[in-house]
Amino acid sequence: MIRESLIAAALAAAVYFMTGLPETIAQAPQPTVTFNKDVLPVLQKNCQGCHRPGQIAPMSLLTYKDARPWAKAMKNAVVTGTMPPWFADPNYGHFLNERRLKQSEIDTIAKWADGGAPEGDAKDVLPPVQWPDGGWQIKPDYIVEGPTYDVPPKGIVEWTWFVVPGGFTKDTWVTSIEVLPSQLAVTHHVCLSYVQHSPEVQYNVPILPRGVIQRDAEGNEIRAPRGQRGGAVQGGQAAGQRREAQGGAAFPGALGVVFGRSAGTSLIEECYEPGRPPADFRPYNAAKLIPAGTDIAVNVHYTPNGTPVTDHVRIGFTLAKEPPKRRYIAMSSSAPSDPAQFAIPPNNGNWEAPPAVVTFDHDVELVGLMPHMHVRGKAARFDLEYPDGKKETILNVPRYDFNWQLWYDTSIKLPKGTTMKVFAWYDNSLNNKFNPNPNATVYYGDQTWEEMHFPSYGLVLDDPSIDPRRVIRSPLQARPPGN
Ligand code: HEC
Structure with a gap:
């Protein structure tokens, strides 16, 4: 696997140097799916509402360290549709609080888990979400x-x-x-x-x-x-x-x-x-x-x-x-x-x-x-x-x-x-x-x-x-x- 992608990368580089074409046009290798670049945004948007300390889910998915041991379970949960909890059949209706993942988000988590759950580049990490902590979200009268x-x-x-x-x-x-x-x-x-x-x-x-x-x-x-x-x-x-x-x-x-x-x-x-x-x-x-x-x-x-x-x-x-x-x-x-x-x-x-x-x-x-x-x-x-x-x-x-x-x-x-x-x-x-x-x-x-x-x-x-x-x-x- 690694060997193949190395060869592909070498070939792409060779093509690039020979033709001067941008890498993408010259069939670049599939970029690796990493936690920092690809998975974290999905978790921030869809999972951390429940999967963070103090919330109802049994484990945190805030950071790479938190999420890494759960890579396989996460893939399984999103592929089977048990997570996030959402029971509406996607073929009917339109919901403003829709919690279902897009197919591309499911694929991202699956590819990441299958690819050995790499962390990726530190510069890709998004700033943590500022969650309302313990306090009101409305300002009650x-x-x-x-x-x-x-x-x-x-x-x-x-x-x-x-x-x-x-x-x-x-x-x-x-x-x-x-x-x-x-x-x-x-x-x-x-x-x-x-x-x-x-x-x-x-x-x-x-x-x-x-x-x-x-x-x-x-x-x-x-x-x-x-x-x-x-x-x-x-x-x-x-x-x-x-x-x-x-x-x-x-x-x-x-x-x-x-x-x-x-x-x-x-x-x-x-x-x-x-x-x-x-x-x-x-x-x-x-x-x-x-x-x-x-x-x-x-x-x-x-x-x-x-x-x-x-x-x-x-x-x-x-x-x-x-x-x-x-x-x-x-x-x-x-x-x-x-x-x-x-x-x-x-x-x-x-x-x-x-x-x-x-x-x-x-x-x-x-x-x-x-x-x-x-x-x-x-x-x-x-x-x-x-x-x-x-x-x-x-x-x-x-x-x-x-x-x-x-x-x-x-x-x-x-x-x-x-x-x-x-x-x-x-x-x-x-x-x-x-x-x-x-x-x-x-x-x-x-x-x-x-x-x-x-x-x-x-x-x-x-x-x-x-x-x-x-x-x-x-x-x-x-x-x-x-x-
Ligand atoms: C609405 C709250 C909520 C959201 C949103 C949510 N989870 Fe969960 N999750 C839970 C709870 C609660 C459990 C504990 C098991 C249960 O009660 O179903 C759980 C359990 C899990 C488990 C463990 C399942 C097992 O194998 O035992 C995984 C993995 C998981 N969630 C992944 C995710 C991922 C990935 C997302 C986002 C794509 C997500 N969850 C979104 C509440 C949530």
């Missing part, structure tokens, strides 16, 4: 104190919800929202749901939607014995009781506050996730209304990394200085949830749910999409049907991963009368490593061991005075809170 959580050094921390007081004494238009955990190294995600204050709410009490989960030494969930219905640990509720659960009555205290109304609000709105920028409505000339008396339900998911830490979440808002020109609303629309239509058979690896269907009764700009299923979620697709009959797939997620609550930013103007259909598939077989019990028939429900088909989406309305309840038509309409 108003801060809500979120929950505090003691993250253990190891083990699995289950998804946990807390409700915190919002302190919104009057209706408030906000122009951006940033969710800021203090311990980024262990924080997988923190997501918000807005709930109307209710007198029975208990603030800052951890709520475990799945109860206490039994796990073996490796952290795998202990599956329920064959034939047992419903959830693995909590014991499945009989289908008849499930209606009650969705009304909230079956959940005590604060859990009912979050989940009892989940069918009537957007389930998940703004999130912190590694590398995800704050939600900013200013580029759309829009603001979001937080009604007086709103509390915030905060969903936290931590990944212990060996060091015990205490995380404290803060939520920052910038406030509109004047009435907004346009209005942002986060919506969710459920698929039919009754057991006659939504029942995933045992050991079925590819069950298709009835679609979630929404018709828009106003012209809207669709600015964000998020599929939401639980641990059996496998794939999802968002389709549009325009009033003129044209059909279009705007997001296809062939490999859904419950652990990443990814929101796909987009910008699509929809004329009044457009219909959006969201399809979802589930894997209730043994092949799904997150499946607590492939022998259960799984019904719709708020708990993680039940299932959901509850897509969320963001809309911008040209006229902020439009009543959000009149924007969509859907038999299972979900509304922004307080409206």
